[in-house]
Amino acid sequence: MNPAPITTLYASILALVCISLGLRVAKMRNDKQIGIGDGDDRSLRRAIRVHGNMVENMPLALFLLLLFEIRDPAGWQVHAFGGLLTLGRLAHAVGLSKTGGASVGRLFGMVSTWTVIGLLAVLGILTWF
Numbered sequence: 001m002n003p004a005p006i007t008t009l010y011a012s013i014l015a016l017v018c019i020s021l022g023l024r025v026a027k028m029r030n031d032k033q034i035g036i037g038d039g040d041d042r043s044l045r046r047a048i049r050v051h052g053n054m055v056e057n058m059p060l061a062l063f064l065l066l067l068f069e070i071r072d073p074a075g076w077q078v079h080a081f082g083g084l085l086t087l088g089r090l091a092h093a094v095g096l097s098k099t100g101g102a103s104v105g106r107l108f109g110m111v112s113t114w115t116v117i118g119l120l121a122v123l124g125i126l127t128w129f
Contacts, residue, residue, distance in 0.1 A: 003070065004066050004069045004070060006069055006075060006078040006079060006082060007062065007065045007066045007069045007078065007082065009082070010062065010065065010082035010083075010085065010086055011062050011065075011066075013086055014054075014058050014062065014085075014086060014089060017054065017089065017090065017093065018051070018054050018055065018058065021047075021050055021051040021054055021093060022051050024047055024050075024051070025044070025047045025048055025051050028041075028043065028044045028047050029044065032044060042100070046096065046097065046100055047097070049096060050092075050093050050096045050097050053092060053093075053096065054089060054092075054093060057089070057113050057117075058089060060117060061085050061113060061116055061117050061120070062085075064116075064117060064120035064121060064124065065078065065081055065082055065085065065116075065120060067120075067124060068081065068120050068123060068124070071127065081116050081119070081120060084112050084115070084116055085112065085113060085116045087108075087112060088108060088109045088110075088111070088112030088113045088116070089109060089113060090109075091104075091105040091106075091108045091109040091112070092105060092106055092108070092109020092110060092113065093105075093109070095107070095108070095109060096109075
């Protein structure tokens with residue numbers, strides 16, 4: 001029996017997104033013959049940051065989601081956090097892929113990711129009171 005089936009779903013979806021972003025970087029490196037770093041190539045630098053931002057933010061959010069689900073809240077609550085996290089991460093990846101400047105996707109992505117992390121952190125702290 002899976003003790004956290006909802007978190008498993010979102011972790012698996014986000015893992016596939018993360019792999020696709022990493023493969024995109026690898027393909028660009030191969031096409032441009034840039035083995036390490038970004039070779040001062042703006043498009044490669046952006047692709048590296050899109051992947052890097054996913055890797056930087058996804059683990060903490062999923063860990064907190066897992067801890068939340070283990071406390072056995074209503075399933076819709078876990079789906080709400082997991083869904084918002086997933087939409088945010090996808091929006092951020094698309095937004096940052098299109099422009100290095102401000103974009104609706106980047107803004108929504110970071111605000112939703114930080115909201116999920118922040119709310120889950122607060123809920124975790126409140127379990128002690």
